[in-house]
Amino acid sequence: MTPNIPDTPQKRIVIIGAGFGGLALAQKLARHDVQIVLIDKNNYHQFQPLFYQVAMAGLEPSSISFPLRKIFQRKKNVHIRITEVTKVNPEKNSIDTALGEITYDYLVLAMGAGTNFFGMKNMIENAIPMKSVSEAIYLRNRVLQNFEDALTAEDAETREGLMNMVVVGGGPTGVEVSGTLAEMKKVILPKDYPEMDFNMMKIYLFESSAEVLEVMSEEASSKGKEYLERLGVIVKTGVRITDFDGKYAYTSTGEQIRTNNVVWAAGIKGNSIEGFAPEIYGRGSRIKVNQFNQVDGYENIFAVGDIALMSGDPKFPNGHPQMAQPAIQQGKLLAKNFLKIMRKEDLKPFEYKDLGSMATVGRNLAVVDLPFWKFQGAFAWYVWMFVHLMSILGIKNKVMVFINWLWSYITYDQSLRLIIRPKTKTGS
Incomplete structure (x- = not known):
C-alpha cells in the first residue's frame, strides 16, 4: 500500500492526531501555502468533554x-489519511504507517x-475506560444490558452486582458520570x-485525594x-480502589463492594510512539517540549x-492541564x-491563558470556575451547556445537541437508550 500523497514545492507538515490541538493547528495552517498531511485512526474529530453523555x-x-x-472539503492542500502510525524515523524525516512510509519537513505529534x-x-x-466514542458506546451497551439481565437474575446477589456502579476518579469526568447515573436511577x-x-442500586464515586474536583x-x-x-x-474521598476481579471491587480501607461495573476515570497517560529515546518522555508519558512546542533535541518535530x-511555565511546573483549551491554544x-x-x-513562546x-x-x-468569578448551581449549569454547545463542530451537531x-x-x-452492538461474522 502507498499513502499516495503528491509531491509539491510546498513545505510538508505532517500532523499525527486530529484531537483539539491537531485540528486547531491544521485549520489555521490550511489557509496558507503549505501542504498538510493529517493522520488519525478515525475519520472524525471527537468532542471528548461529552463522551459521558453518549x-x-x-x-x-x-x-x-x-x-x-x-x-477540509475545500482545502486542496490538506491530505487526510486514516491509518495508524507505528514509528517515527527522525534521522530520515519520515514516519512509518500501516499505509507505508510518509516523509515530512515538519512533524507534529498530537x-x-x-x-x-x-x-x-x-x-x-x-474496568471500563472512557477515552473514545467507541468506549462510550461500549459503556452505554454494558449499562443497559445489565438492567436487562438484572430483570431475570435468579438471586439478589447477582442482581446487586449488575445494578451497582463504581466510578473511580473524582475529576470532572467521574463527577459527571456519577451524577448522570444517579439521575437515571432516580428519574428514568x-x-x-x-x-x-432501584433502592437496591448503589452508585459509588471513589477519589484517592481528599476531595472531588x-x-x-x-x-x-x-x-x-x-x-x-x-x-x-456514595462519595468516598481519600480511598482508592485497589483491585477489581469483575465481581468485587476492593478498596484501600479493606471494603469489598459487589459490582460487575467499574468505570475508570482515574488517570490518563500520553500515547507514546516508537522512535524516540526514553529520556524524551516525562511525567505521565508526556513528551518534553520547549516553550515553542519543539520536542527536546529536535528542530523540526513538535508536540501539542x-x-x-x-x-x-512557573504556574504549571508539571505541565499544562490535559484539557481542550491548552491544546487548542498551543x-x-x-x-x-x-x-x-x-x-x-x-x-513566539507559548503562554497559557486560563479561561x-x-x-x-x-x-x-x-x-464553574472563571478567572474572575466562581459560581455554582442552576446558572452555572446554563453556562456549562452554552459553552459546550458553542464548542461543538458543525451547525447540525449544535442543533441536534440543543434539541x-x-x-x-x-x-x-x-429516547436514546439503545443497545447497539457490532455484528460479528458467523461461519456458514
Whole structure:
C-alpha cells in the first residue's frame, strides 16, 4: 500500500492526531501555502468533554463526532489519511504507517492521551475506560444490558452486582458520570423497568485525594460533593480502589463492594510512539517540549496538547492541564510559529491563558470556575451547556445537541437508550 500523497514545492507538515490541538493547528495552517498531511485512526474529530453523555444515553455518538473530510472539503492542500502510525524515523524525516512510509519537513505529534490503569492488570482486563466514542458506546451497551439481565437474575446477589456502579476518579469526568447515573436511577430507569427495585442500586464515586474536583476551587469542590450526595451518590474521598476481579471491587480501607461495573476515570497517560529515546518522555508519558512546542533535541518535530509536557511555565511546573483549551491554544500558536519559521522570524513562546474550568453534576447542578468569578448551581449549569454547545463542530451537531438537551429538560427523559452492538461474522 502507498499513502499516495503528491509531491509539491510546498513545505510538508505532517500532523499525527486530529484531537483539539491537531485540528486547531491544521485549520489555521490550511489557509496558507503549505501542504498538510493529517493522520488519525478515525475519520472524525471527537468532542471528548461529552463522551459521558453518549455513555449515559443522553446524546447520539454522531452529535459529538464530526467527519474530518467535511471540515477540509475545500482545502486542496490538506491530505487526510486514516491509518495508524507505528514509528517515527527522525534521522530520515519520515514516519512509518500501516499505509507505508510518509516523509515530512515538519512533524507534529498530537496523539493525545489514553487511559492510565497504573499497571493494574485486573483493572485493565475488567474496568471500563472512557477515552473514545467507541468506549462510550461500549459503556452505554454494558449499562443497559445489565438492567436487562438484572430483570431475570435468579438471586439478589447477582442482581446487586449488575445494578451497582463504581466510578473511580473524582475529576470532572467521574463527577459527571456519577451524577448522570444517579439521575437515571432516580428519574428514568424506574419508568423503563417498573418491576425492579432501584433502592437496591448503589452508585459509588471513589477519589484517592481528599476531595472531588481537586483541580478546581474549594467552592467548586465542596459544592460538587454536596450535589453528588444530594443525588444519592456514595462519595468516598481519600480511598482508592485497589483491585477489581469483575465481581468485587476492593478498596484501600479493606471494603469489598459487589459490582460487575467499574468505570475508570482515574488517570490518563500520553500515547507514546516508537522512535524516540526514553529520556524524551516525562511525567505521565508526556513528551518534553520547549516553550515553542519543539520536542527536546529536535528542530523540526513538535508536540501539542495532552501529549506535550512544557515545564517552563512557573504556574504549571508539571505541565499544562490535559484539557481542550491548552491544546487548542498551543495548536493555534504553533500555526503562527510555523509561518514565522518559514519567514525566518523569531518564534513566539507559548503562554497559557486560563479561561477557567467547569463540571456538571446533574440537572440545574453545575460548578464553574472563571478567572474572575466562581459560581455554582442552576446558572452555572446554563453556562456549562452554552459553552459546550458553542464548542461543538458543525451547525447540525449544535442543533441536534440543543434539541436533545431541550427535550430531556422538558420531559425528564430521553429516547436514546439503545443497545447497539457490532455484528460479528458467523461461519456458514
